[in-house]
Amino acid sequence: MGHAERKHSILSPSGAHRWLYCTPSALLEQQFPDTGSEAAMEGTLAHELAEMKLRNYVNTVDFGKTKFTRAVNKLKKDPLWKDEMLGHTEDYLDYVKNLALSAPSLPTVIIEKRVDLSAWIPSLPDTDPASGTADCILIGNGQLHVIDFKYGKGVEVSAEGNPQLSLYALGAYETYKFLYRIERIHLHIVQPRINNFSSWDCSLEELLEFGKYVQKKAELAIKGEGDFRPGENTCRFCRAKGRCRARADRNVELAFAVGKKPPLITNAEMGEYLEKGADVEKWLSDLKELALKECLAGKDVPGWKAVEGRGTRSWTDQDKAFEVVKDAGIDETMLYVKSPLSLAKVEELMGKKAFAASVGDYVIKSPGKPTLVKTSDKREAITNKVTAKEVFKEETNNE
Ligand code: SF4
Incomplete structure (x- = not known):
């Protein structure tokens, strides 16, 4: 089944961060359509490509080069296709490869696995049992890895205690516990567009404790009970x-x-x-x-109305308009501006690896504008205060 056609359960793993905390939200949400967005559709397309790359790497017999190239060419016809997807999905593939190859012995690689979550999450009558699809699972050497590819770049997602990935891990454990020894659980987020590669691990006991917590919250959520907890x-x-x-x-x-x-x-x-x-x-x-x-929609919102915003002007036929401008004596060179691509765009164009190898030496990173963030942010705090160490360093340099 394609990524876009997948049904999401009412208590879906991707919404778990919400319904585990604000339990009545899951039923309340059902009154509103799931409209989706262009970013979500773009993410779905990138996921299809990521899945194909992984399948091609792991299973070159059933999904060899010819099949892979044909499938990618089909994806390229999608209006949302962007060449940069090739580089970002390559980062995902590299991440999975590194994990697999750094294990003491090669783990089993399971791609796009739908896992049953009904042991922890109830469902409404006449609906499918709760489930979720993990992008990639690696099992071997007593370790269970769950890897999730995130194509969004608006919100940095952390693997630490991530409820969506923890649910996939619970489902994967339940499915494979009779076949494999599983002692430790590793969760990974690969969010290449913002260079976010986050990982976190816990014991099997901790994961099963989380399962018990989910059961309690899901019982409330499926009935629309519990407290609203906005945030x-x-x-x-x-x-x-x-x-x-x-x-x-x-x-x-x-x-x-x-x-x-x-x-x-x-x-x-x-x-x-x-x-x-x-x-x-x-x-x-x-x-x-x-x-x-x-x-x-013509409805009344007291005190407010919709009006037409400030419009913009554009040519109906730029080529013809420019011909007229040139005939009027304006030189063609005056009509165009040659401007360089930004560093980030050049990197997108070449791919991270080729960029670093060829022009990486020409890149210098200057400090960004001071930004206020929460203390939980991993970056080191800065101040304008001059430290004794800096004064000493300056004095020594001036001697
Ligand atoms: S409080 Fe927030 S998460 Fe809960 S139902 Fe309202 S909008 Fe949704």
């Missing part, structure tokens, strides 16, 4: 995010709460507001998007 990460991809009252109430409370407090806020309060209010801005923009849709 920036939880609500981001929820289909109910524009209409959800719990999210609206929380953000209004955060944005407009006033009280008898000192006129200036402290740094501690600043940190607290930034943490608690992270979703306010996003919520307002989701609300605007929804209100615009309602107005355009």
